[in-house]
Amino acid sequence: MYLTKEEEQILNGEAGETLRQAIEILVALGDIYGADRLIPIKSAQIAGVSYKTIGDAGLEWISDLQGKVKVPTILNPAGMDLENWKRLRISPDFAEKQKLIIQAYEKLGIKCECTCTPYTLEGFDVGYGDHLAWSESSAVSYANSVLGARTNREGGPSALSAALLGKTANYGFHLDENRLPEILFEVEYPLEKSNYGALGYVAGKLAGNRVPIFHLRNSPDVDELKALGAAMAASGAVALYHVEGVTPETRRVDFKEPAEKITIEKKQLDEVYESLNKACKEPELITIGCPHCSAAELEKAAELLKGKTVSKEFWVFTSRGLAKRYPEYIREIEKSGAKVVCDTCMVVSPATNNYSCVMVNSGKALAYVPGMCGAQAIYGSMEACIKEAVGETTNKAGGSY
Amino acid sequence: MVPIKLKGRTISRGCAKGEILLSRDPISFLGSVDPKTGVVIEENHVLEGKSIQGKVLVFPQGKGSTVGSYVMYQLKKNGVAPAAIINLETEPIVAVGAIISEIPLVDMLERNPYEVLNNGDLVLVNGSRGYIELIKQKTGKTESK
Numbered sequence: 001m002y003l004t005k006e007e008e009q010i011l012n013g014e015a016g017e018t019l020r021q022a023i024e025i026l027v028a029l030g031d032i033y034g035a036d037r038l039i040p041i042k043s044a045q046i047a048g049v050s051y052k053t054i055g056d057a058g059l060e061w062i063s064d065l066q067g068k069v070k071v072p073t074i075l076n077p078a079g080m081d082l083e084n085w086k087r088l089r090i091s092p093d094f095a096e097k098q099k100l101i102i103q104a105y106e107k108l109g110i111k112c113e114c115t116c117t118p119y120t121l122e123g124f125d126v127g128y129g130d131h132l133a134w135s136e137s138s139a140v141s142y143a144n145s146v147l148g149a150r151t152n153r154e155g156g157p158s159a160l161s162a163a164l165l166g167k168t169a170n171y172g173f174h175l176d177e178n179r180l181p182e183i184l185f186e187v188e189y190p191l192e193k194s195n196y197g198a199l200g201y202v203a204g205k206l207a208g209n210r211v212p213i214f215h216l217r218n219s220p221d222v223d224e225l226k227a228l229g230a231a232m233a234a235s236g237a238v239a240l241y242h243v244e245g246v247t248p249e250t251r252r253v254d255f256k257e258p259a260e261k262i263t264i265e266k267k268q269l270d271e272v273y274e275s276l277n278k279a280c281k282e283p284e285l286i287t288i289g290c291p292h293c294s295a296a297e298l299e300k301a302a303e304l305l306k307g308k309t310v311s312k313e314f315w316v317f318t319s320r321g322l323a324k325r326y327p328e329y330i331r332e333i334e335k336s337g338a339k340v341v342c343d344t345c346m347v348v349s350p351a352t353n354n355y356s357c358v359m360v361n362s363g364k365a366l367a368y369v370p371g372m373c374g375a376q377a378i379y380g381s382m383e384a385c386i387k388e389a390v391g392e393t394t395n396k397a398g399g400s401y
Numbered sequence: 402m403v404p405i406k407l408k409g410r411t412i413s414r415g416c417a418k419g420e421i422l423l424s425r426d427p428i429s430f431l432g433s434v435d436p437k438t439g440v441v442i443e444e445n446h447v448l449e450g451k452s453i454q455g456k457v458l459v460f461p462q463g464k465g466s467t468v469g470s471y472v473m474y475q476l477k478k479n480g481v482a483p484a485a486i487i488n489l490e491t492e493p494i495v496a497v498g499a500i501i502s503e504i505p506l507v508d509m510l511e512r513n514p515y516e517v518l519n520n521g522d523l524v525l526v527n528g529s530r531g532y533i534e535l536i537k538q539k540t541g542k543t544e545s546k
Contacts, residue, residue: 021500021501024413024414024500025496025497025500025501028411028412028413028491028496028497028500029493029496029497031410031411031412032412032491032492032493032496047467048467048468048471053468054468054471055468055471056475057436057468057471057472057474057475058468058471060471060474060475060478061471061474061501155467155470155493155494155497156467156470156471157470157497157501158493158497
């Protein structure tokens with residue numbers, strides 16, 4: 001891998017130990033994946049934030065680092081709402097460790113905004129073709145696919161190294177040749193709303209780590225694309241997908257149709273919704289906001305909850321940035337007894353581990369809640385989730401068909 | 402004995418000596434190695450019950466959670482990390498873990514390490530220059546590989 005004179009000097013330790021280690025990480029990964037050089041990045045998003053996932057091992061490493069990030073950098077969701085952690089019965093010990101992790105990141109000049117939807121934050125805009133070093137799998141998928149930016153799915157230390165240097169190694173999804181569709185998914189019936197999360201849950205398992213292109217009957221909006229990508233990144237390892245005529249690269253690049261084609265039947269999506277009918281018990285906890293709710297999703301939840309009272313525990317996850325920008329939605333949602341929770345999510349917070357059956361409107365949460373939280377997960381649309389929360393369901397009918 | 406020197410690829414810089422400990426199984430540092438003692442605790446792992454402390458640990462590649470990188474750092478801070486690592490082909494979790502823990506690591510040696518090295522051999526790993534050197538073969542070796 002080619003290094004500039006300045007980069008060589010950093011690698012030789014002339015800019016201090018933290019930067020030496022940072023560039024050593026980028027060079028090692030670049031060599032493993034065949035990168036030719038380092039390239040500048042516009043922003044970074046760092047995984048390895050929740051104490052539930054990184055534990056004392058991660059806390060020790062982050063606490064020992066010195067230096068300042070060179071590009072705008074934010075964090076993945078933490079294990080709790082950083083301002084109001086007691087509400088979800090987080091233990092004081094956990095909260096203490098979680099705060100230490102956040103403080104260690106802040107010391108490095110990182111903005112303490114913990115979200116899987118960094119693209120909704122002010123001052124964190126992403127353009128077509130921008131190179132990034134992001135970590136969280138749904139954010140990576142959104143940046144690559146919906147925004148046409150370029151990022152690999154970085155691990156915590158590699159994203160942090162990239163942030164400290166303002167650079168990343170040029171391999172993987174930074175290169176044109178790795179962004180071509182490799183498998184075609186055809187869906188021959190119209191889709192709406194939570195169907196996209198269910199489609200992603202099914203398609204991700206079939207795609208593995210390949211780049212899919214979808215031929216759909218209708219055009220999903222950005223929140224539907226967010227749900228599709230998040231689910232595929234969780235049930236599979238899809239970091240980039242295309243939707244013909246919808247996502248930006250399909251309009252700028254003349255993609256050849258992949259040889260492998262799979263038609264996804266309606267029946268396969270129905271099976272995802274059937275988790276509700278198959279569940280051996282009623283959900284005790286209902287959660288939405290995986291990935292974090294957008295402004296439009298908060299507005300919709302507020303509208304659906306207007307004048308109603310929840311009879312079950314109902315959590316709505318979003319970024320602190322959006323919660324502050326739209327206090328009227330937050331007030332309306334919380335008036336129902338639901339809790340709007342920032343900085344964290346149902347997957348990475350230990351709070352979810354206190355329940356044995358959780359209802360979600362996210363293909364990603366459906367994939368992760370059983371393994372990460374030890375709870376059964378069932379799937380329904382946002383409407384179905386809210387009906388369940390306010391006790392309007394007369395039978396166990398899920399889904400939104 | 403003619404000293405054997407094998408070229409490989411630099412992954413993590415630095416230079417260290419130690420006795421060889423061979424594992425044919427991949428290693429996940431999260432959950433498989435006790436960060437306090439450096440003892441392998443994964444059930445049915447070929448190294449189960451053995452300590453990796455101070456060894457030149459040879460394994461094919463890493464596996465499992467990315468948190469494994471941080472566990473390698475914990476091993477180092479607790480003084481029970483391997484002295485150096487040799488992989489067939491390193492993947493990112495172990496690469497990153499070795500770098501942040503300052504454990505020299507060389508992979509893709511010009512000869513298969515499982516054919517050249519035996520448990521107990523004294524080996525130098527030069528991560529900075531990308532080679533390993535067999536300094537002293539274990540005497541009276543009887544074990545088969």
